[in-house]
Amino acid sequence: MTRYEPAIDVDALTAIDVHVHIEVDHHGHSSLPDDLRDAAAKYFSTDGPNPDLDAVAAYYRERHMAAVVFTVDAETNLGQSPLSSADIAEGAARNNDVLIPFGSVDPLKPTVVDDARRLIEDHGVRGFKFHPTVQGFDPSDAAHSRLYETLQDAGVVALFHTGQTGIGAGLPGGRGLLLGLSNPMLLDPVAARFPELQIIMAHPSVPWQDEALSVATHKHNTWIDLSGWSPKYFPEQLVRAANSYLKNRVLFGSDFPLLTPDRWLRDAELPTASGAARFKAEAMPGILKDNAVRLLGLGG
Numbered sequence: 001m002t003r004y005e006p007a008i009d010v011d012a013l014t015a016i017d018v019h020v021h022i023e024v025d026h027h028g029h030s031s032l033p034d035d036l037r038d039a040a041a042k043y044f045s046t047d048g049p050n051p052d053l054d055a056v057a058a059y060y061r062e063r064h065m066a067a068v069v070f071t072v073d074a075e076t077n078l079g080q081s082p083l084s085s086a087d088i089a090e091g092a093a094r095n096n097d098v099l100i101p102f103g104s105v106d107p108l109k110p111t112v113v114d115d116a117r118r119l120i121e122d123h124g125v126r127g128f129k130f131h132p133t134v135q136g137f138d139p140s141d142a143a144h145s146r147l148y149e150t151l152q153d154a155g156v157v158a159l160f161h162t163g164q165t166g167i168g169a170g171l172p173g174g175r176g177l178l179l180g181l182s183n184p185m186l187l188d189p190v191a192a193r194f195p196e197l198q199i200i201m202a203h204p205s206v207p208w209q210d211e212a213l214s215v216a217t218h219k220h221n222t223w224i225d226l227s228g229w230s231p232k233y234f235p236e237q238l239v240r241a242a243n244s245y246l247k248n249r250v251l252f253g254s255d256f257p258l259l260t261p262d263r264w265l266r267d268a269e270l271p272t273a274s275g276a277a278r279f280k281a282e283a284m285p286g287i288l289k290d291n292a293v294r295l296l297g298l299g300g
Contacts, residue, residue: 066099152196161202
């Protein structure tokens with residue numbers, strides 16, 4: 001077992017993508033059951049390849065980018081055995097010039113705190129990915145306090161899916177998945193109780209964008225990543241915040257492989273309806289790289 005330690009030349013990077021999914025392992029096992037995987041492909045209008053970790057590393061190395069990589073452990077709620085976060089960390093250690101591993105633990109398992117500690121101490125993960133809707137848990141529930149305390153004490157990041165999701169979309173009853181669990185306002189009490197825990201609210205939080213901006217404005221241990229949507233569809237208030245009062249806590253993320261960094265960057269250059277630039281030139285270095293360098297402690 002090789003414990004992950006980063007060897008990233010930050011100065012050589014054009015960007016850090018903080019939201020990259022590893023959803024198929026080298027055995028071809030998927031983290032999602034077949035019905036959810038097929039429904040998500042239909043929702044996102046994609047049936048392209050789902051690359052394994054080493055292929056993801058090559059893709060980002062070619063673009064002079066680094067990538068935060070993770071899966072989602074939702075075994076209790078979905079009944080599907082997860083991909084191994086330990087294996088993802090091991091793969092990131094092989095590619096530590098471009099990859100940064102986040103772990104995933106199932107909040108509904110009684111072993112969740114011990115599972116998180118092992119991934120931190122033995123494997124060197126730098127954060128954890130949570131998807132409350134898919135994992136079926138209320139992130140504001142005090143039952144998860146020991147988990148958050150463990151992450152806070154270790155100084156690792158907690159990244160939460162927020163807003164709408166394509167997982168379960170179109171299936172009867174959305175396959176029982178609850179969108180309301182991904183309302184960013186549920187992260188407000190987490191940020192309040194654990195003020196040193198750095199929390200990323202992933203995606204434009206449709207339909208709760210104003211709630212996400214409110215939390216980020218009030219709780220300075222929260223961040224917003226811009227993954228999962230083309231920038232040309234970003235809500236106006238999110239763009240305004242990214243260009244001004246939240247510019248130091250907004251992060252580039254793609255949602256690869258569902259949305260590629262190439263498309264994100266191309267669409268970010270498109271002017272708004274008024275002909276103005278979508279993002280101010282002075283905000284872009286922070287969004288693309290500098291904010292993530294600070295958050296992830298990559299500055300040396």
